Amino acid sequence: MRCTVVGGGAWGTAIADRLARNGLATILWARETDVVDAVNSRHENPRFLPTIALAPNLVASGDMAAALHGAQLVVYAAPSHVLRTVVASCAQHIAPGAVLSVATKGIERETLALMTDVVGEAAPGHAVVAVSGPSFAAEVAQGQPTAVVAACAHHEAAKLVQSAMSAAAFRVYTSDDVVGVELGGALKNVMAVATGILDGLGLGFNPRAALMTRGLAEMTRLGVALGAKSDTFAGLAGLGDLVLTCTGALSRNRAVGVAIGQGQSLEEALAGKDSVAEGVLNTQSAKALADKVGVEMPIVDATHRILFDGWSPRDAVAELMARELRPERD
Ligand SMILES: NC(=O)C1=CN([C@@H]2O[C@H](COP(=O)(O)OP(=O)(O)OC[C@H]3O[C@@H](n4cnc5c(N)ncnc54)[C@H](O)[C@@H]3O)[C@@H](O)[C@H]2O)C=CC1
Numbered sequence: 001m002r003c004t005v006v007g008g009g010a011w012g013t014a015i016a017d018r019l020a021r022n023g024l025a026t027i028l029w030a031r032e033t034d035v036v037d038a039v040n041s042r043h044e045n046p047r048f049l050p051t052i053a054l055a056p057n058l059v060a061s062g063d064m065a066a067a068l069h070g071a072q073l074v075v076y077a078a079p080s081h082v083l084r085t086v087v088a089s090c091a092q093h094i095a096p097g098a099v100l101s102v103a104t105k106g107i108e109r110e111t112l113a114l115m116t117d118v119v120g121e122a123a124p125g126h127a128v129v130a131v132s133g134p135s136f137a138a139e140v141a142q143g144q145p146t147a148v149v150a151a152c153a154h155h156e157a158a159k160l161v162q163s164a165m166s167a168a169a170f171r172v173y174t175s176d177d178v179v180g181v182e183l184g185g186a187l188k189n190v191m192a193v194a195t196g197i198l199d200g201l202g203l204g205f206n207p208r209a210a211l212m213t214r215g216l217a218e219m220t221r222l223g224v225a226l227g228a229k230s231d232t233f234a235g236l237a238g239l240g241d242l243v244l245t246c247t248g249a250l251s252r253n254r255a256v257g258v259a260i261g262q263g264q265s266l267e268e269a270l271a272g273k274d275s276v277a278e279g280v281l282n283t284q285s286a287k288a289l290a291d292k293v294g295v296e297m298p299i300v301d302a303t304h305r306i307l308f309d310g311w312s313p314r315d316a317v318a319e320l321m322a323r324e325l326r327p328e329r330d
């Protein structure tokens with residue numbers, strides 16, 4: 001099977017490397033010519049995935065038409081705010097019958113669409129599989145044992161992604177709960193920013209555990225209101241990725257939160273970064289989606305006010321703690 005991965009950031013590179021190591025003829029499309037050159041000449045991506053030796057059979061290209069030619073599996077890993085443009089720009093080159101997969105985590109800000117819907121609208125007529133779960137790109141590329149979920153309403157398409165990506169150190173489960181899997185991946189990034197803020201304030205371990213647990217309750221509440229299964233949020237794409245991103249030192253979202261908790265502005269926390277912290281823009285999408293559906297998400301609201309209205313993180317914590325007392329489950 002021929003595979004193409006669209007997006008030469010850390011995650012697209014790690015997925016392309018994974019597919020190539022499974023012996024699949026794989027092309028990585030990257031926007032940056034230095035990335036294309038480094039992958040082809042030195043089998044590395046020092047800009048986005050430094051110090052990792054990539055599979056020698058992985059080929060990179062900056063030519064979208066050539067990269068997509070004959071691909072039966074296309075995996076998108078561009079950031080959520082540009083995904084629609086990237087997919088639309090290459091839709092005419094996708095082979096008939098190709099299965100599309102999206103590894104981007106986010107909710108489109110303008111439309112509040114999930115990433116599978118963005119791909120489905122920009123390149124109609126294909127099954128679209130969401131891949132999500134606790135998976136730092138660097139660890140996947142280093143071959144550390146990792147488990148993720150491939151979600152699609154078409155079981156055969158999810159199974160195709162499962163068999164293409166799975167390996168001894170990469171275990172892919174399937175799911176039919178696309179909404180739950182996608183929302184888990186998008187919302188945990190908001191919670192990672194929030195947890196980072198607490199850690200930046202130096203408040204200790206208790207508030208971190210409280211925020212993660214109540215954050216999961218918020219994620220589940222929104223998901224169920226949008227038709228997801230609550231169980232999905234207890235799985236890899238929910239709890240699993242929440243634990244990883246809220247506690248893992250490799251998380252970019254958490255790092256942005258830590259910087260803000262330590263007193264930096266959002267602009268200072270993001271300055272000079274080539275890499276994407278999806279939780280920032282997705283705080284806006286998550287809040288807009290919650291407001292639209294009428295679901296209460298106090299942690300998302302507080303994070304939004306801190307990031308975009310200049311609210312003091314300490315005041316935010318105090319206000320969250322002072323909310324009306326209530327049963328844990330109601
Ligand atoms: N890095 C990771 O460990 C993981 C990342 N993801 C998700 O994968 C997605 C991509 O993230 P990374 O690969 O980490 O990105 P990255 O932070 O390593 O690199 C940024 C990427 O964005 C692209 N980009 C920036 N502006 C663009 C534009 N205007 N048009 C087209 N492309 C543009 C760059 O070319 C580059 O590929 C995100 O949604 C992220 O949440 C998911 C799982 C793991």
Ligand SMILES: O=C(CO)COP(=O)(O)O
Nearest residue numbers: 133134135136251252253
């Ligand atoms: O989604 C991720 C791990 O599953 C990556 O998290 P960060 O984008 O916060 O680094």
